[in-house]
Amino acid sequence: MPTRRGKSMRYAIPATLIALLLPLGACGSDDEGSDKPDNAKPTKKKPAPKTPRPGDQKVALSCKGQKRVYSVHAPPGYTTGKQLPLIIAMHPYPGTGDSAAQITDLSKKADKENFLVAYPDGLNQGFNALVCCGTEDDVGFLRTMTKRLVGTWKADPERIYATGISNGGDMAYKLAVELPDTFAAIAPVSGGYIGPDTAQESYVPKTPVSLVTFIGGLDPHYADFDEGIKAWQKRLSCKAPPPQKLKKNITKTSAKCRDGSTTVTYRLPDMAHQWPGGAGTMADPEAGISATDLMWEFFKTQVRD
Numbered sequence: 001m002p003t004r005r006g007k008s009m010r011y012a013i014p015a016t017l018i019a020l021l022l023p024l025g026a027c028g029s030d031d032e033g034s035d036k037p038d039n040a041k042p043t044k045k046k047p048a049p050k051t052p053r054p055g056d057q058k059v060a061l062s063c064k065g066q067k068r069v070y071s072v073h074a075p076p077g078y079t080t081g082k083q084l085p086l087i088i089a090m091h092p093y094p095g096t097g098d099s100a101a102q103i104t105d106l107s108k109k110a111d112k113e114n115f116l117v118a119y120p121d122g123l124n125q126g127f128n129a130l131v132c133c134g135t136e137d138d139v140g141f142l143r144t145m146t147k148r149l150v151g152t153w154k155a156d157p158e159r160i161y162a163t164g165i166s167n168g169g170d171m172a173y174k175l176a177v178e179l180p181d182t183f184a185a186i187a188p189v190s191g192g193y194i195g196p197d198t199a200q201e202s203y204v205p206k207t208p209v210s211l212v213t214f215i216g217g218l219d220p221h222y223a224d225f226d227e228g229i230k231a232w233q234k235r236l237s238c239k240a241p242p243p244q245k246l247k248k249n250i251t252k253t254s255a256k257c258r259d260g261s262t263t264v265t266y267r268l269p270d271m272a273h274q275w276p277g278g279a280g281t282m283a284d285p286e287a288g289i290s291a292t293d294l295m296w297e298f299f300k301t302q303v304r305d
Helices: 015-021 097-104 106-114 136-149 167-178 220-235 291-299
Strands: 027-029 056-064 065-072 083-092 115-121 155-165 185-189 210-216 251-256 262-268
Touching: 027 136, 065 097, 065 106, 065 136, 083 097, 083 106, 083 136, 083 167, 083 291, 097 106, 097 115, 097 155, 106 115, 106 291, 115 136, 115 210, 136 155, 136 167, 155 167, 155 291, 167 185, 185 291, 210 220, 210 291, 220 262, 262 291
Parallel strands: 083 115, 083 155, 155 185, 185 210, 210 262
Antiparallel strands: 027 056, 056 065, 065 115, 251 262
C-alpha cells in the first residue's frame, strides 16, 4: 500500500504571502492562448490548443519553469455551451492522476451525473500538502488549473469541489484554506487537517467551504485525522448532534457551522488507510459505503455564495 509520509518535506507558506509572490502570469497551459502581448518577441512554436470535448484529455501546464500535467474527463454530450460542476480529484503519494481516476471511479460517476473531473499530477508523484510530499507551489498550480477549467472548459465557478486520498486528501484541506472564494466543498478521504500550519487558530477557510470526510478506525493516522476534524469544527463553531449509526458500525456526524458551511464525518471502524468503495490497491470495496457516491450527493447540495 502506498505510504503517505515523505522523508523530506517543506511546509506551506501562508496563503497571503503566496498571493504576493505568485503573479497571475506565472503559469500557462496549452488549452488557452498566450498571456503575452501581441508585440512580444516570438518564441518557439507552442503545441496546438486542446479542444474541450467529451472523454479524456491530457493538458500540459507550464508553471514556474516546470511542466505540469493534468487530465480532464468530460461526460458524454458535453459542450462548452453549458456550465457543469467540477471535481478536482488528487492522488495519494506516490501516485498520479491516473491512479486517482482508478481509485475514485469518479469518471464513471461523472458520465452518469454530468459533471467534469480533473486529475492533476503531483511532481515526483506527490503534492506539497500539509505534512508532505514535495516542495512545489501546488496551490499556485491548482489555482491556475482551476482558472483554465473555468475559462476554457466552462466549469461552473460556483460549483467547484476538491477531493483526494491520503496526500491528496491533505491537499484538499490546504486548498480550502489557501484558495478562498474557489471551492464550495471538499471531500478528503483518509486525509487530515494536520501539520504545523494547522496549529495556528487562524488557519481556517476565510470563505465558507463545506466538508465531507471519511476516516478508517484501522488507519494508523486515525487519531490525528480525528483530532483535526474536531479542531476544524471548533474553530468554525460547528454544532453537531449525536452521531447517526449506520451499518457495519459506521457513524455519520453532521454539524452546522457559524459561517453557514456544513461538516459531515464518516468514521469507519473496520477500514484502514483506504477509499470506501472504489477500485485499485487503496480501495475498500467491503467498506459498506461508497465515498464516491456519498460525496457527490453532498456536493450536489453545495453551491458557493
